Amino acid sequence: MNMDDVIIIGSGPAGLSAAIYTCRGGLSTTVIGLDNSALQKAHLIENYFGFEQPLSGRELIKKGIEQARRLGAKIINSEVISVDWDGIFTITTADTVMQSKTVIFTTGASRQKLRVKGLTEFEGRGVSYCAVCDAFFHKNKSVGVIGNGEFALHEVNELLNVASEVTLFTNNNELQTVFPPYVKIIKTPISALFGGQKLEGVELADNTRISLSGLFVAIGTAAAADLARKLGVAINGNNIIVDDKMCTNLPGLFAAGDCTGGIMQVSVAVGEGTKAALSAIDFVRKNRDVG
Numbered sequence: 001m002n003m004d005d006v007i008i009i010g011s012g013p014a015g016l017s018a019a020i021y022t023c024r025g026g027l028s029t030t031v032i033g034l035d036n037s038a039l040q041k042a043h044l045i046e047n048y049f050g051f052e053q054p055l056s057g058r059e060l061i062k063k064g065i066e067q068a069r070r071l072g073a074k075i076i077n078s079e080v081i082s083v084d085w086d087g088i089f090t091i092t093t094a095d096t097v098m099q100s101k102t103v104i105f106t107t108g109a110s111r112q113k114l115r116v117k118g119l120t121e122f123e124g125r126g127v128s129y130c131a132v133c134d135a136f137f138h139k140n141k142s143v144g145v146i147g148n149g150e151f152a153l154h155e156v157n158e159l160l161n162v163a164s165e166v167t168l169f170t171n172n173n174e175l176q177t178v179f180p181p182y183v184k185i186i187k188t189p190i191s192a193l194f195g196g197q198k199l200e201g202v203e204l205a206d207n208t209r210i211s212l213s214g215l216f217v218a219i220g221t222a223a224a225a226d227l228a229r230k231l232g233v234a235i236n237g238n239n240i241i242v243d244d245k246m247c248t249n250l251p252g253l254f255a256a257g258d259c260t261g262g263i264m265q266v267s268v269a270v271g272e273g274t275k276a277a278l279s280a281i282d283f284v285r286k287n288r289d290v291g
């Protein structure tokens with residue numbers, strides 16, 4: 001498999017700035033992202049340096065993509081559904097699998113929130129955000145997954161190896177991908193979770209009760225925290241914990257921008273992307289030196 005020096009997950013201001021620096025630092029760079037940066041929702045930006053007249057967030061992103069491409073970055077429009085590490089990172093997207101020794105997370109803030117009665121109460125007692133981490137606890141039992149896209153499909157497939165039955169709860173959302181035919185699909189929204197010391201099941205909006213030993217939350221696209229959990233990377237809520245050089249606790253993994261929390265502004269994301277890139281360049285050069 002052809003390996004890039006660095007793979008950047010996220011094509012917003014943090015990821016594109018990081019790519020500009022890694023390319024100029026001589027690293028072969030791939031950026032994987034979707035066309036939904038927070039910046040694209042900003043109607044007009046007038047607090048970012050260097051633009052005398054306000055410009056739209058969409059226009060600013062377009063300029064960043066063109067700049068990164070001109071410097072040599074490969075930019076792929078795809079969704080990352082899983083990242084694994086065994087000394088090398090394996091990045092699985094909806095379409096392909098890639099590897100690199102260095103990864104930068106710049107996936108933005110997680111804005112997908114699920115408000116269901118009992119969800120927080122049963123976290124760690126049946127409610128999970130990582131199938132690879134927790135599937136084993138549900139061997140030969142019935143489990144549920146909440147979601148409707150590629151990320152949910154990935155979690156369903158992990159669970160099918162272990163659980164006796166997997167039910168997908170779409171919460172009234174349309175399916176965005178094809179699920180295996182033997183997965184039961186329920187569209188009626190979940191209104192509450194029930195149980196005692198541990199989760200025992202979910203109650204739907206039509207008052208039906210379904211017994212489950214585990215419920216896995218995989219709504220929307222995988223956020224940085226979802227990807228990090230599986231790697232054992234330290235997080236605080238939905239934010240990746242980094243030091244002042246944007247290093248995570250996993251060697252070769254860096255994070256920048258809104259996914260690290262703090263002040264959520266373009267200028268901060270750009271600055272953090274720069275710092276993460278410089279740390280990544282340093283990491284790649286040191287690893288080249290040793291071997």
Ligand SMILES: Cc1cc2nc3c(=O)[nH]c(=O)nc-3n(C[C@H](O)[C@H](O)[C@H](O)COP(=O)(O)OP(=O)(O)OC[C@H]3O[C@@H](n4cnc5c(N)ncnc54)[C@H](O)[C@@H]3O)c2cc1C
Nearest residue numbers: 010011012013014034037038080107108257258264265266
């Ligand atoms: C409405 C609105 C107005 C704003 N106005 C301003 C303003 O005026 N000035 C200002 O400075 N800031 C503004 N902001 C904030 C600014 O947009 C963010 O701080 C900035 O975009 C953060 O950059 P980022 O690169 O960290 O994340 P984002 O820009 O959110 O980019 C995240 C990237 O990660 C990708 N991604 C996420 N998950 C995956 C996955 N699983 N697989 C592949 N790709 C993935 C996304 O597709 C996206 O490309 C505004 C934000 C909003 C929502």
